[in-house]
Amino acid sequence: MTNLYALPDDGDPRSVAMGPNPYHDGDYDGQGEPVANRSILKLRRLSEIKTPPPTRWIGPGWLPRAELTVLVGDEGIGKSLTWVLMAAHITKGTPCPAFNIPARKPADVVLVVTEDSTGEVEERLKLAGADLERVFIFSAKEDGTEPPTFGNSVRSGAFETLDSYLGDDELNPALVVVDAWLDTVEGNLNIRDTQQARAALNPWKIMATRHDTAVLLVTHTNRADTANTRNLMGGTAALRQKARMVLWAARPPAAEGEDSALPRLVLGPEKSNVTGLADAVVMDVEVAQVRPRSDEDPGTTAYLARPASMCQPIRDLVIQWHEDERQQERQANRKPTKAEEAAAVIREYMTGREEAPTAELKTHLSGKGFGKTAIEDALKAAGTSAPTGRRQPYVFRLHESDVQSIDDVELPGI
CATH class of the missing domain: 3.40.50.300 (P-loop containing nucleotide triphosphate hydrolases)
Incomplete structure (x- = not known):
């Protein structure tokens, strides 16, 4: 069998002949070993090495x-x-x-x-x-x-x-x-x-x-x-x-x-x-x-x-x-807050109305089980509440972006 580690022709005992080299064509003997173009395993000076060309x-x-x-x-x-x-x-x-x-x-x-x-x-x-x-x-x-x-x-x-x-x-x-x-x-x-x-x-x-x-x-x-x-x-x-x-x-x-x-x-x-x-x-x-x-x-x-x-x-x-x-x-799976649920109730309540007495709306929300903080936050989020005149009761109006039909409102399950 061919010795893969035979000394190369340069006579350097520290050199080792390696084969076959898959990167080069050459003639091979009956056992598949290269006859020519054999790789030589040895130390080489970097300054003397023929480096490959840059990537094209x-x-x-x-x-x-x-x-x-x-x-x-x-x-x-x-x-x-x-x-x-x-x-x-x-x-x-x-x-x-x-x-x-x-x-x-x-x-x-x-x-x-x-x-x-x-x-x-x-x-x-x-x-x-x-x-x-x-x-x-x-x-x-x-x-x-x-x-x-x-x-x-x-x-x-x-x-x-x-x-x-x-x-x-x-x-x-x-x-x-x-x-x-x-x-x-x-x-x-x-x-x-x-x-x-x-x-x-x-x-x-x-x-x-x-x-x-x-x-x-x-x-x-x-x-x-x-x-x-x-x-x-x-x-x-x-x-x-x-x-x-x-x-x-x-x-x-x-x-x-x-x-x-x-x-x-x-x-x-x-x-x-x-x-x-x-x-x-x-x-x-x-x-x-x-x-x-x-x-x-x-x-x-x-x-x-x-x-x-x-x-x-x-x-x-x-x-x-x-x-x-x-x-x-995460947004789709997030459970709505009480304020968000209250805001949805407000929008449903205001369907078909331009305005509603704020006190009346608060009473409606309280009857639905919402607390004071949730009601106040929902009123701010859904619209504005202001008096119609001096010493007049407060009236609530939806934001323009929140004016929609009841078909577009997703109500909480309460």
């Missing part, structure tokens, strides 16, 4: 080359439309300001898709303006079905096959998309085990580095009741650890007066090891008619439109939305 980007702050990027979001919110939009601009070479993608020479995109049909993917890409000649589906069947599963080695199975395709001189892969990543992990790998998850992710990092391509792995959140995005990432903690960039997709709450039926998607970098976090962008999720409607097929597909900056990082927005939701729940 497809879209600065959004999509790095030669690295893993993870796209995370709840199911069904339209996060896959994000990579569709990216792919369209990459294959056309056109700029996409929303993701800082500049105009450049068109490049190819490789897709491993498990959740959407090939037909749906094609319609979305066409609608986004992609060059379909530059989009490649990696699958077992001619119709694009049966996406592969991947193990933990670049030298076997689907990884080996994909690696050979990406190395083809005819292909210029700028982006590889795996949607959804968890569906492509071989069943014998337990991704809840951090070590096994890292082993499953490592070949993707190798492929990204070897072919100078951006690898985008798409996954879902776990729907935990928390604003901590780290804890919301589904599947495994290793996914966030291994990724150089994490993009977070979310459905924002409807603003006051906004139609909640109009879906929107907010997307932003949640983690970046090499740059500051860019502000999130918000886009409308639109639906277009792409083929004739039938009883069995609405003939529509979705796309993203009208991007705009949210002027905040996505992490801050998620925390804010979570706190607003909790506050609304």
